[in-house]
Amino acid sequence: MEVYNTSCSDQDFREYQFIRKSPRHWYVFLCVVNVVFSISATVENSIILLALFQCRTISSSSKALFYSLALSDFGVGMVAQPLQVATGLGALHGNLGLFCTIQPFYAAVAYFFCAVSFSTTTAISIERYLALRLRIRYGLITTVKKVTLVVVLLWICSSIWAVSRMWNIQINKISAIILGFSCIVITSSCYFRIHRTLRALKTRITNEASTRQPRRTLNMMLYRRSVNSMLAVFGFLVACYTPYLCAIIAVALFGYSSPVVLSTNLTSVVIFLNSSINPFVYCWRIREIRSKVMLIVRKLPLP
Secondary structure, eight states: OOOOOTTSOHHHHHHHHHHHHSOHHHHHHHHHHHHHHHHHHHHHHHHHHHHHHHOOSSOHHHHHHHHHHHHHHHHIIIIIHHHHHHHHHHHHTTOHHHHHHHHHHHHHHHHHHHHHHHHHHHHHHHHHHHHHHHGGGHHHHSOHHHHHHHHHHHHHHHHHHHHGGGTOHHHHHHHHHHHHHHHHHHHHHHHHHHHHHHHHHHHHHHHHHTTSOOOOSSOHHHHHHHHHHHHHHHHHHHHHHHHHHHHHHHHHHHOOOHHHHHHHHHHHHHHHHHHHHHHHHHHHHOHHHHHHHHHHHHHSOOO
């Protein structure tokens, strides 16, 4: 039986005990998977950040949001996943001191970067909706300075929410459920409104074409492509985050137990997987990013 470590919070000590009671092979699997995807997320998002810097056709406002998303994904691979490996190894080897030292930092860092990713994806959907809604006024109202300020506020708010786990974990979990579903609702609503507006515009342009030249206030082909690209990012994000949201609902309803703790750890790896998927989605859906990434990869000193 492990002796209680005074540096451990009650919550972390109970989590450590539940991990020790769980089947060992699951946590070995988690460590191996995290090592692999930590490397892939770090390398892939480093390339994406460099590619974004070289892109010229993506608007500055959109680029600021892309930077935020890619940087948070880079942070997941560079910091969050190695910390989860360290906590897993601490629990596997019965090192309570190591587990209690790293676990609070791991949880705060993981919550922080995941909150930034989720909120940035929501901000992108709002930005895409405003581009359609405002048309010619978009460049005047949605300036780079304003978007950058929004990004900074998202990072600050995410850091405050992440640290709140240390004050009250129950409130932190409940707020995660509320904020997670709110972001999904807002983002889904934006894309639904975009879809409905695009259909109406298509009908209007078809009718105008028979009588007079339609007004060209927005490149609809490029806009539709950008919306579909970010919709794909949102779809993968929801697919990766939903299992964890279900797991923390189980925590809120039933409290902690060995199966519940195992489920939160397994589903957190699915969330981290999203950071390795996003770069592939950018290359698949966004032509200029794909071409810049290919140029960067060709210049790498590969064996």
